[in-house]
Amino acid sequence: MRSTFGDGIHVAIIMDGNGRWATSRGLPRLSGHRAGADAVRRTIESAPSLGISVLTLYAFSSDNWRRPRNEITGLMKLLGRYLIQEADRCVANGVRLEAIGRRDRLPPALIELLEKTERKTAAGNRLLLRLAIDYSSRQAILDAAAKGGDLSQHLGPDVDLLIRTSGEQRLSDFLLWECAYAEMVFTRRMWPDFTREDLAAAVEEFQRRERRFGAVTARTA
Numbered sequence: 001m002r003s004t005f006g007d008g009i010h011v012a013i014i015m016d017g018n019g020r021w022a023t024s025r026g027l028p029r030l031s032g033h034r035a036g037a038d039a040v041r042r043t044i045e046s047a048p049s050l051g052i053s054v055l056t057l058y059a060f061s062s063d064n065w066r067r068p069r070n071e072i073t074g075l076m077k078l079l080g081r082y083l084i085q086e087a088d089r090c091v092a093n094g095v096r097l098e099a100i101g102r103r104d105r106l107p108p109a110l111i112e113l114l115e116k117t118e119r120k121t122a123a124g125n126r127l128l129l130r131l132a133i134d135y136s137s138r139q140a141i142l143d144a145a146a147k148g149g150d151l152s153q154h155l156g157p158d159v160d161l162l163i164r165t166s167g168e169q170r171l172s173d174f175l176l177w178e179c180a181y182a183e184m185v186f187t188r189r190m191w192p193d194f195t196r197e198d199l200a201a202a203v204e205e206f207q208r209r210e211r212r213f214g215a216v217t218a219r220t221a
């Protein structure tokens, strides 16, 4: 499915490396997640001016429930706090927030905050911010298939550019269907260190790539 939101590109980011960023500084993993929230803020702020109209951020995977209880609780609190702090800024900047993933296993207070922020930002038309929380792409595909009809209609827009930080080069159950023809950029930068310049560099790299979608180009025909 093509994005119907704006005429910019759809960038999806696997925000990885918060834990290692913290551990390498002798800090608890949660400090890394806290610093990661600042990188999220920077990224959202820079996205529209870099030609991005849809941004999907992987915040918490369904497999992340396997982490220690205190890290999960800390992450959920951090997500809630982020929504409270950023909702007004989103409205002011035309950012529309939408959560993807399962909601039924999240703390009730966070579900309420997500719904409230979605309502509050619903008129935003500069950037569609899709926050993946308790998200599993395999599960999303199964759910879409159960609805019947055109699978793409029930899933998100096609990803143009997928970025993963921290040096890992895998999808970790993120947007498997939507990334069918995504260009991928992997950077060694840990997520808390990710800057506007890193995002701009990834977008430039994307623009240099030749996308063929299975066809041949004038150059090779």
Ligand code: IPE
Residues within 6 Å of the ligand: 015, 016, 017, 018, 019, 020, 021, 059, 060, 061, 064, 075, 166, 191
């Ligand atoms: C990404 O950073 C954030 C989440 C998965 C919530 P990690 O917490 O995975 O950081 P590393 O990979 O352990 O360094």
Ligand code: IPE
Residues within 6 Å of the ligand: 014, 015, 016, 017, 058, 059, 060, 061, 064, 168, 170, 172
């Ligand atoms: C993927 O990162 C999930 C998020 C960034 C939210 P992980 O750190 O959980 O992935 P793996 O375990 O290294 O594959």
Ligand code: MG
Residues within 6 Å of the ligand: 016, 017, 018
């Ligand atoms: Mg990780």
